[in-house]
Amino acid sequence: MRNFVAHRIQTVPPSGIRRFFDIAATMKNVISLGIGEPDFVTPEPILKAGIASLNRGETAYTSNSGILELRRALSRHLKRLYGVDYDPETELLMTVGVSEALYLALTAILEPGDEVVVPQPCFVAYTPEVVFAGGTPVTIATRVEDNFQVTAEEVERALTPKTKALLIGYPNNPTGAVMSRENMAQIGQLAEKHDLLVISDEIYDRLVYDGAHVCFAALPGMRERTILLGGFSKDYAMTGWRLGYAAAPPDLLVAMRKIHQYTIMSAPTTAQVAALEALETGEKFVQDMVAEYDRRRKLLVGGLNTLGLDCFEPKGAFYAFPSVAKSGLDDDVFAETLLKEEEVAVVPGSAFGESGRGFVRLCYATAYEKIGEALNRMERFMRRHG
Numbered sequence: 597m598r599n600f601v602a603h604r605i606q607t608v609p610p611s612g613i614r615r616f617f618d619i620a621a622t623m624k625n626v627i628s629l630g631i632g633e634p635d636f637v638t639p640e641p642i643l644k645a646g647i648a649s650l651n652r653g654e655t656a657y658t659s660n661s662g663i664l665e666l667r668r669a670l671s672r673h674l675k676r677l678y679g680v681d682y683d684p685e686t687e688l689l690m691t692v693g694v695s696e697a698l699y700l701a702l703t704a705i706l707e708p709g710d711e712v713v714v715p716q717p718c719f720v721a722y723t724p725e726v727v728f729a730g731g732t733p734v735t736i737a738t739r740v741e742d743n744f745q746v747t748a749e750e751v752e753r754a755l756t757p758k759t760k761a762l763l764i765g766y767p768n769n770p771t772g773a774v775m776s777r778e779n780m781a782q783i784g785q786l787a788e789k790h791d792l793l794v795i796s797d798e799i800y801d802r803l804v805y806d807g808a809h810v811c812f813a814a815l816p817g818m819r820e821r822t823i824l825l826g827g828f829s830k831d832y833a834m835t836g837w838r839l840g841y842a843a844a845p846p847d848l849l850v851a852m853r854k855i856h857q858y859t860i861m862s863a864p865t866t867a868q869v870a871a872l873e874a875l876e877t878g879e880k881f882v883q884d885m886v887a888e889y890d891r892r893r894k895l896l897v898g899g900l901n902t903l904g905l906d907c908f909e910p911k912g913a914f915y916a917f918p919s920v921a922k923s924g925l926d927d928d929v930f931a932e933t934l935l936k937e938e939e940v941a942v943v944p945g946s947a948f949g950e951s952g953r954g955f956v957r958l959c960y961a962t963a964y965e966k967i968g969e970a971l972n973r974m975e976r977f978m979r980r981h982g
C-alpha cells in the first residue's frame with residue numbers, strides 16, 4: 597500500500613517534550629517542572645459559572661464567533677488593559693484555545709511557499725503549524741545576550757520577497773523573556789516598511805512580573821496589520837476548558853471565521869460562559885496567582901544561579917531557562933540524566949528550536965515546596981556533574 601500521509605505532515609517531527617513525560621510517567625517520585633500549565637485549579641467563581649451553565653441546560657452550540665456578551669466583555673477588557681479597540685461583532689472570534697486561533701491565522705493567510713519569520717526558541721507548535729498551513733517557516737535565533745528578544749535588524753535580515761508574516765510570542769515560552777516597547781515599535785516600523793502581517797501570540801499577557809505588558813496591536817499603526825491571539829488557559833488557569841480568541845481587522849477575521857465555521861463550529865459553550873465570569877470577576881485571582889508565581893520565580897531563578905546553572909531573569913510567563921553549560925552535558929542528556937538520577941523533569945531547550953540548545957526549560961507553575969525540593973535534588977546532581 598502507498599503511504600497515505602501527506603509529505604508536509606511527515607516532515608514534521610513529533611514534539612520533543614512528549615518523550616520526557618512518557619519516561620516521567622513510569623516513575624513514582626517525580627517532581628515535574630516539565631509541563632507548561634498552571635498547577636492551580638480554575639478559580640471557584642469561574643468554575644461555578646461553568647457548572648451553573650450546564651445545570652441551566654446550556655448544552656448547544658453558540659454562534660460561530662462565540663457568545664456576543666463574551667465578545668463584548670473581551671472588547672472592554674482589551675480596551676481597559678491596552679487601549680486597543682476591537683469591534684465585538686466583526687473583529688473578535690472565540691476559539692478552541694490559542695492553538696486553534698494560531699491554526700486559523702496561518703491557514704487564512706498562507707499561500708503555498710509563503711514564508712513566515714519565527715524567532716526561536718519558541719512555543720513548539722509555531723513552526724509545525726506554519727508547515728501544516730502550507731507555508732515555510734524561516735527561523736531566527738534569539739540569544740541570551742539580548743535577553744532572548746528579537747530585534748528588527750535580525751528580522752530584516754531574514755526577509756525575502758516571499759515573506760508574508762512574522763510570528764512572535766511574548767512573554768515568551770520557553771525563555772520567559774518579555775519584549776521592550778522600543779524593540780516592538782521597531783519591529784512594527786519594519787512590518788510597515790515591508791508590508792508584513794504580524795501574528796502576536798500574547799497568551800501570557802497577564803503573567804508579567806516587572807513592568808507592564810505591551811500589546812503589539814496597540815502600537816501606533818499596528819492594529820490593522822496584526823492578528824492578536826490570546827486566551828484563558830494560562831492567565832485564568834483554564835487549560836482544560838480550551839478557550840482562546842483571535843482579534844483582527846474584519847477582512848482577516850472573516851477569513852478565519854470561515855475556517856473555524858467549517859472545522860470547529862463554535863468554541864465550547866460551557867467554557868465561554870466560564871470565560872465571561874473570568875473577565876467580569878477574575879482580576880483578583882489573576883493578581884493572586886501572579887504574586888504566587890513571582891515568589892516561585894524568585895526561588896527558582898535564585899536557586900539555579902547559585903548552582904551555577906546561569907539563568908537570565910525571566911520577566912514573564914512561568915518559565916526559567918538556564919544554561920546547563922556548567923554540567924558539561926548537552927541539554928538532552930542533562931534532562932534525561934536528571935530525570936533518571938534525581939527524578940526531576942525538565943525540558944531540553946533544543947525542543948524549542950536550535951537556539952535553545954544548551955539550555956533547559958523549567959516551569960515554576962508548581963508548588964513552592966516542590967520547587968525547593970527540586971533545587972535540592974539538582975544541587976546533588978550538580979555535585980556529581982558540575
Ligand SMILES: Cc1ncc(COP(=O)(O)O)c(C=O)c1O
Pocket residue numbers: 632692693694695696719765768769797799827828829835838839840
Ligand atoms: C506560547 C503559547 N501559545 C499557545 C499555547 C496554547 O494554548 P491554548 O491552551 O490556548 O491552546 C501555549 C501552551 O502552552 C503556549 O505556551
